[in-house]
Amino acid sequence: RLVEPLFNAETNLSQDPEAGMQLLWDRKRLHADTWINWQSYIFEEDSHQEAFTVGASWRIMPGDAGKPLRWHIPVQLVIHHRGGEQDTTSLGVQTLVNAATGAGLTWTPCGGKALTRLCAEANILATYQQSGHLWPFDSGMAFHASAGVTLWRSLMLRAGYFNAPKHFVSIYGNHFFSTLSGRDGQSHDGIGTAYGHVEYSHVFARSYVLGAEAEVFQCHMPGRSETNFSFGLYLRVNPSIVIKRWG
Numbered sequence: 711r712l713v714e715p716l717f718n719a720e721t722n723l724s725q726d727p728e729a730g731m732q733l734l735w736d737r738k739r740l741h742a743d744t745w746i747n748w749q750s751y752i753f754e755e756d757s758h759q760e761a762f763t764v765g766a767s768w769r770i771m772p773g774d775a776g777k778p779l780r781w782h783i784p785v786q787l788v789i790h791h792r793g794g795e796q797d798t799t800s801l802g803v804q805t806l807v808n809a810a811t812g813a814g815l816t817w818t819p820c821g822g823k824a825l826t827r828l829c830a831e832a833n834i835l836a837t838y839q840q841s842g843h844l845w846p847f848d849s850g851m852a853f854h855a856s857a858g859v860t861l862w863r864s865l866m867l868r869a870g871y872f873n874a875p876k877h878f879v880s881i882y883g884n885h886f887f888s889t890l891s892g893r894d895g896q897s898h899d900g901i902g903t904a905y906g907h908v909e910y911s912h913v914f915a916r917s918y919v920l921g922a923e924a925e926v927f928q929c930h931m932p933g934r935s936e937t938n939f940s941f942g943l944y945l946r947v948n949p950s951i952v953i954k955r956w957g
Contacts (some may be wrong), residue, residue, distance in 0.1 A: 712767055712786055712922065713833055714905070715872050715880050715887035716853050718806050727751075730762070741769040750792075761792040763881075779817045784833065786810040788882050792842075804842030804916070808836045808881050810854070827860035838877050845890060851875030854947050868907040875900050886927045898931045919946040 711717070727748045735742035743766070750761040770783040786809065793803040814831030835852040839845050857868030871886050876899060880887045886905070889898045904927070911921035924941035 712765070712788070712882075713810050713831070713835075713916045714786070714856065714870060715799075715835060715852065716786060716788060716810060717882050721882050726830070738775040739771050739900070741771070741809075743767045757794045763791075767795055778866070779815065779816050781813060783813055784811060786832065788881055804844055805840040805881075806833070806842070806881050807838040807840060807950075808883075809838075824861055826857065826863050827957060830841045831855070832856040836879065837877070839857060845879055847877045850874060850879065850889070852878040864910055864912060866907075866909045866911075868909075869911040870905055872903045872905075873901075884927070886929050889931075900932060902930045904928045917947060917949045921946070 726749065730746040730748045731925045732743070732745040733914075738839075745766075746762060746764050748762045750758060752758065764787075766787045767832045770785065771780060773780055788808040790803070810833045812831060813834030814829060817828040819828075820823055821858040824907035832855040833853070834853055837850045837852075839848045844907050852872060854870065854872045856868060858866060858868035860866050871918070874887075874889050877889050877897075878901075879886070879890045885891065886903045888902075889901050890896075891898070905925060907923065907925040909921060909923035911919050913919050920943075921932075922941070923945050924939070926937065926939040929935060
């Protein structure tokens with residue numbers, strides 16, 4: 711999964727179902743998820759532009775996999791591209807990039823019943839407008855740190871802090887992690903966001919998850935600050951069909 715500033719989980723509910731291809735690689739020292747989501751096809755006489763997103767979320771895990779305390783290196787990339795058709799060159803081309811990398815620690819106590827997992831991570835994030843003029847700036851940097859705890863394998867508590875000293879835009883993240891407002895088009899010179907998240911989930915019938923979650927955001931921008939919160943219930947269905955196993 712992508713770090714909190716790069717992806718808002720509610721996007722799964724607000725966007726069309728994904729159409730593309732995903733490659734997963736799960737080994738002791740590397741968890742890799744790479745995908746392409748083709749969001750807009752074009753056919754004969756269509757007037758809109760084609761659009762797709764390429765993403766990668768890799769977790770490099772050095773050290774002994776059997777130890778309770780283990781560190782990891784996250785490497786994440788999201789590229790959104792729109793346009794480039796030969797017959798609609800007047801509409802222009804947009805290519806937007808988000809990237810993140812850093813380091814994290816995960817502690818999984820042996821035989822723990824109440825405390826089942828403790829983790830912390832810090833990342834440097836970058837944003838880049840490779841082509842187009844959708845944003846009023848072409849690049850920016852941000853910093854993000856978070857910590858979380860899992861209790862009784864079902865209750866998850868997470869808190870974090872995000873800071874962009876000048877410019878940063880998250881392509882698919884929450885607006886609380888962007889200096890460019892999605893409501894009025896204003897651009898702020900920096901933003902700092904502290905947030906907390908609590909979630910309870912129950913797995914049943916292997917592929918079904920029923921849960922509840924709540925979160926709060928405290929944002930500080932030059933000359934203003936605001937508090938936002940949300941809560942909800944969800945039912946997640948994740949069926950899988952194994953075509954063939956190797957190894």
